[in-house]
Amino acid sequence: MDAQLKKGLIEICVVVALKEKDSYGYQIIKDISGSIQLSESTLYPILKRLEAGGCVTTYTLEHNGRLRKYYRLTEKGRDRIREFLTEWQDVMKVYRFIAASERTKGIPGKEEIYE
Amino acid sequence: MNKEQFLKALQDALKKLPMEERLRTISYYGELIDDRIENGENEYAVIESLGTVAGIAGDILSEEGKSLSQKSRSGPGVGTIILLVLGFPLWGTFLLVGAVLLLVIFILIFVPVLVLGSVALACLAAALLGLVGTPFLALEVGVAGFPSVLFQIGLSLAALGLSLLSAVGLFYTATGTARAAKAIWMGCISLFHKRRGSL
Numbered sequence: 001m002d003a004q005l006k007k008g009l010i011e012i013c014v015v016v017a018l019k020e021k022d023s024y025g026y027q028i029i030k031d032i033s034g035s036i037q038l039s040e041s042t043l044y045p046i047l048k049r050l051e052a053g054g055c056v057t058t059y060t061l062e063h064n065g066r067l068r069k070y071y072r073l074t075e076k077g078r079d080r081i082r083e084f085l086t087e088w089q090d091v092m093k094v095y096r097f098i099a100a101s102e103r104t105k106g107i108p109g110k111e112e113i114y115e
Numbered sequence: 116m117n118k119e120q121f122l123k124a125l126q127d128a129l130k131k132l133p134m135e136e137r138l139r140t141i142s143y144y145g146e147l148i149d150d151r152i153e154n155g156e157n158e159y160a161v162i163e164s165l166g167t168v169a170g171i172a173g174d175i176l177s178e179e180g181k182s183l184s185q186k187s188r189s190g191p192g193v194g195t196i197i198l199l200v201l202g203f204p205l206w207g208t209f210l211l212v213g214a215v216l217l218l219v220i221f222i223l224i225f226v227p228v229l230v231l232g233s234v235a236l237a238c239l240a241a242a243l244l245g246l247v248g249t250p251f252l253a254l255e256v257g258v259a260g261f262p263s264v265l266f267q268i269g270l271s272l273a274a275l276g277l278s279l280l281s282a283v284g285l286f287y288t289a290t291g292t293a294r295a296a297k298a299i300w301m302g303c304i305s306l307f308h309k310r311r312g313s314l
Contacts, residue, residue: 025143026150039164040147041171044140045178052182064153068146 010038011046012084018056018073019081025069047071055080118148121162128172132179140175217303221296228292231285238278245271 001009013032017023023031029043050056055077060067100108116124122141129137144165151161165171199206245267253264 024150025147026154029147039166040144041166041174044143045174048178066146066149067142068150069142 006036007042007046009036010042011050012080014043014046014050015055015073015077015080018071018077022070022072024071028071050077116162117158118145118152118162121148121165121168124168125172128168129175131176136179144171217299220299224292224296224299227288228285231281231288235278235281235285238274238281242271242275242278245274 010032013036014028017028017031025040025043025047029038029040032038047056051058051071053076054074056071056073059070059072061070062068096113097108100113122145125144126137126141129140132140148158148161148165152158249264249267249271252260252267256263
């Protein structure tokens with residue numbers, strides 16, 4: 001997958017992983033690895049960017065004698081989910097157009113796009 | 116490599132980062148390694164899976180470079196501001212002298228207009244007074260004083276003429292003066308705009 005596209009997708013997956021409850025690095029990776037493949041090193045700059053953009057805040061809690069950093073989603077972060085879903089409706093339109101053109105081997109008409 | 120060796124190597128590789136950033140990175144990776152070990156993974160296997168220290172450090176340093184160049188584009192830096200404040204006695208003085216010079220020039224530009232205007236008004240007043248007073252003078256001095264009456268009329272007419280001449284001169288210089296004043300003002304403003312752009 002295109003690197004920039006993947007980063008954007010991982011970012012929104014992280015936001016969703018934090019939607020219901022605060023979470024921490026390892027847990028976030030476990031939660032979203034099912035949908036998209038990512039490593040610790042990919043996640044780190046994404047978390048930094050989300051924090052810099054005001055989409056998440058952080059706090060530290062003690063766990064088993066060591067410190068663990070937790071991430072909390074802000075209102076601005078929640079808005080990103082709505083933005084993503086709206087943006088990708090247009091992406092899906094283009095996808096259906098391309099897929100339909102593959103079936104019809106040409107420019108598809110409106111009915112063929114939604115087949 | 117074990118966890119300690121890995122974190123130490125990563126810390127060394129990130130020497131160029133500000134200390135706060137470096138510590139944040141080390142604690143992030145330390146935490147993640149600990150979590151994976153706690154969940155049953157083998158320490159060495161975890162370190163292996165993270166990739167090379169050089170690779171990780173390279174990515175982090177390039178990300179940091181990107182975000183820094185975005186920040187510095189916005190407005191004058193702290194260094195510039197400090198220089199401006201420290202140098203104020205120098206450039207402040209020059210600015211003051213320049214402002215005073217500008218004021219003087221403006222005043223000088225308006226002098227011809229003021230002079231011509233004053234002359235026009237004064238002469239008009241004199242002419243009116245003279246003409247209005249002539250009948251009274253005539254009554255007082257009678258036929259013997261006719262030269263004085265004539266003199267007064269003549270002087271009044273001369274004053275009137277001078278007044279008219281000054282008025283004409285005023286008319287022609289006023290538009291030129293206004294244009295000159297405006298041009299100088301626009302020139303100064305454009306100087307300031309240029310300086311702001313280069314900051």
